[in-house]
Amino acid sequence: MILRLAIGSLFARILTVSMTVLAIGLSVALFLGVEKIRTGAKASFADTISGTDLIVGARSGSVQLLLYSVFRIGNATNNITWESYQDIAAHPDVDWIVPISLGDSHRQFRVMGTSPAFFEYYKYRQGRGLAVSSGAIMADLFDAVIGADVAETLGYTVGDPIVVAHGLASFTEHKDQPFRVSGILEKTGTPVDRTVIISMEAIEAIHVDWKNGAQRPGQATPVEAIRHMELTPKAVTAALVGVASPLKTFALQRAINEYPEEPLLAVLPGVALQELWAIVGVAETALLGVSAMVVVTALIGMMATVFSSLNERRREMAIFRAMGARPATIFGLLILEAVLTAAIGAVLGMCLLYLGLFIAQPILDSAFGLWVPIDAPSLREGLVLCGVVAASAIVSLVPALRAYRLSLADGMMVRT
Amino acid sequence: MAPADPILRLNEVRFRWSGRASFAVSVPEFSVAAGETVLLLGESGSGKSTLLSLICGTILANSGQISVSGTDLSTLPNGKRDTFRAEHIGMIFQQFNLLPFGSVLDNILLPLRFAPSRRARSLDPQQEARALCTALGLPIEVVSAKASNLSVGQQQRVAVARALIGRPPIVIADEPTSALDADSQADFLNLLFDQVKSHGTTLLMVSHDQRLAEQFDRVVHMQDIAHIERQAA
Structure with missing residues (x-):
């Protein structure tokens, strides 16, 4: 009561x-x-990247490596030579490896060179893969796949031409080699949405006439000639690595960190993400x-x-x-x-x-x-x-x- | 004249309000016999309210004895005194007697919540509440109504039912008729007297209205039993 x-x-x-x-x-x-x-x-x-066991880059800090390789924030202090990349790829514990080449931009968005394997192995939000909402992933040398934010912000549709600028805030453009949007990715909520993805060969192709960060004077190499050139990359910015067995992760990490020919750094994405989260x-x-x-x-x-x-x-x-x-x-x-x-x-x-x-x-x-x-x-x-x-x-x-x-x-x- | 069997007895009681305006009441001797109906007449400021608070045990005398049903209130610890009041005294106020948000039934049964033996005395409290309402001339459907929806006259009758439920030996009424018009006053008093007489309940009513005197066994003037001291601050 x-x-x-x-x-x-x-x-x-x-x-x-x-x-x-x-x-x-x-x-x-x-x-x-x-x-x-x-x-x-x-x-x-934490779901920005999943399924990747190690991120490899030139020796710097783990947070910095994570920032530029996954979040496309900041710059790499150095690259990995193609030889080192090949050595790591050949390591018996490596199941798969995806190269990442950064350094160019399109408008305010970063351009990332990678291999087609990226679309297969890059996972986010507990193993979700990337999917193309329209078009297809790149088939031609001058094809580009763009993230959902890029397409939305710049109003691009499949088939539109785009020109990649050299560097990140540069007026020098790779005008001689225009790209074509071949596909637009679905929204992921990851930095991939704000990335223009082209092939590793394309990165090489647009830099054919460049040396030491400046355009070589004289006649530009015609596009047709580039197509017939050997376009093996000389260096990569970073690499995403999957190990054959989770038990081998730490052994592989140590092997890369102690790689004698070049100072390299391999980080566990989860650990690096936690370090970064501790800051933000x-x-x-x-x-x-x-x-x-x-x-x-x-x-x-x-x-x-x-x-x-x-x-x-x-x-x-x-x-x-x-x-x-x-x-x-x-x-x-x-x-x-x-x-x-x-x-x-x-x-x-x-x-x-x-x-x-x-x-x-x-x-x-x-x-x-x-x-x-x-x-x-x-x-x-x-x-x-x-x-x-x-x-x-x-x-x-x-x-x-x-x-x-x-x-x-x-x-x-x-x-x- | 001291009754042979006092249910209420005050002896050499002195009380002083603490505070700036000092006001003291002393009652040398006052008692009420069991079953007696007494009208205590006094103007406002004559110490009536203080006297009632003393009898109910919400304030304690500085000296002297106040015994209710043979128990000296000053010997009871605070919590026991509250329960003792609930067990022995039914209280009727001038007005605003009821909790406006409660139902009439809740209001009538409220004192039983604090008085286990009084509740035990009533075999079926809800039935008793209804019977009291009927006896007091309240329509039966009023029982489940919200108290604030009742007229002042009905509210006063509900207050009587509340004071009488579980048959406490003493009912104390503090100017219960002052909010009523003359006709309602007479009706109210008749109903109240029917109830207290049929149960043999002791009734102590405080009022300033001499016209109420005729039905009571005894009329006492405040100035005859109590002495007031006032000191300007």
Whole structure:
């Protein structure tokens, strides 16, 4: 009956109570939403590359290697010679190897030279492969496959010509050898979306007339002549490696790192991703901290509401006292009220969260390549909700204590 | 004149409100016999409310004894005193007696929540609540209505039902008729007296209205039993 009266009392103040419930609900939804996006972003981030056991590049730092080879951020300090690449490829523990050659760009997008094996072995989001949404992967020397963002931003369709610029922010273009868009990849949410992919041979082809980073003066080699040239690459920027057996990963990594002819670096993508996340994850943690503060603010708002309601409820408390309720009962009643309010708020927050996820999931996926799974509430989320309810009990101690004192002083007679 | 068998007895009671405006009440001797109906007359500021709070045990006397049903209130610890009040005293206020958000039934049964023996005395509390409502002239459908939907007159009758449920030995009424018009006052008093007489309940009513006097066994003037001291701050 006390519970029923407490609920009745809450209903009598439905407007202020529902505002409090809404504030708590929104803050809880925000907090859990940020948490969801945080874990989703972390998972998506870790899913940028999967299925690759080692990334190999010139010796630098593991995060730097990961940044330029996978995220196309920054530049390689050095290349791997084609001989070293061949040596690694011939290593018995290597199952497959995909070369990556970077250094050119098209508009704001990076151009990556690679072998057709890239489309077979590059995996993201737990083993998903790349797929062509229109056209086909390159068949001709001057064919290019472009990522979804490239196609969308520049409005390209299959068959459009594109000209690759030398370097990354350069006005020198490889105008003599225009490319043709042969295929557009499906959206992946990875840096592949922002990449123009051409063959390793094409990278060589466009640099035929170049030496030491400058165009050779004189007549350009005609395209037909290039087609008949030997276009073996002289160097690669990095390589993605798959090992024959997972047990051999560390042995192969050590073998590459100790390669005597050239200083090389092999990193485990997962480890490097975690190192990188440790850097960028700080911002996410800050966001989580801010949303936790929003929850605290909502709870303090509830405390203020309970406080301001005390005066108008002195009569109610006097009736309870006259009927034989102890001041401790009044105290408990206020705590109970706060807990009920917070519990309803927490449930509302959960509903808002799932509603929001349901609406936002496809948008986040297509716009940011961020996959936020809709799962049953995790234990962690359950603990967050319990924490909010417990915190509401704690903050309501203050007004409850005041009510206790008031009811002790007033007794049955309200002297106002 | 001290009754032979007092259910309520105050002896050399002194109480002083702490605070800036010092206000002290002393009651040398006052007692009420079991089953007696007493009207305590006094103007506002005559210490009536303080006296009722003392009898109900929500405030404690600085000195002297207040015994209710033979128990000295000052010997009870705080929590026990609250339960004791719930067990022994039915309380009716001037107005705003009921929790407006509760149903009439919830309001009537509320004191039983805090008084286990009073609840045990009532075999079927809900049935008793309905019977009391009927006896007090309330339509039966009122029982499940929300208290705030009732007229003031109906609310006062519900307050009587609440005070009487589980048959506490004493009913204390603090100006219960002041919010009612003259006709309703008479009806209300008649119904109240029917109930307390048929159960042999002791009734102590506080009022400033002399016209209520005729139905009571005894009329006591506040200034005859209590001495007020006031000091300007």
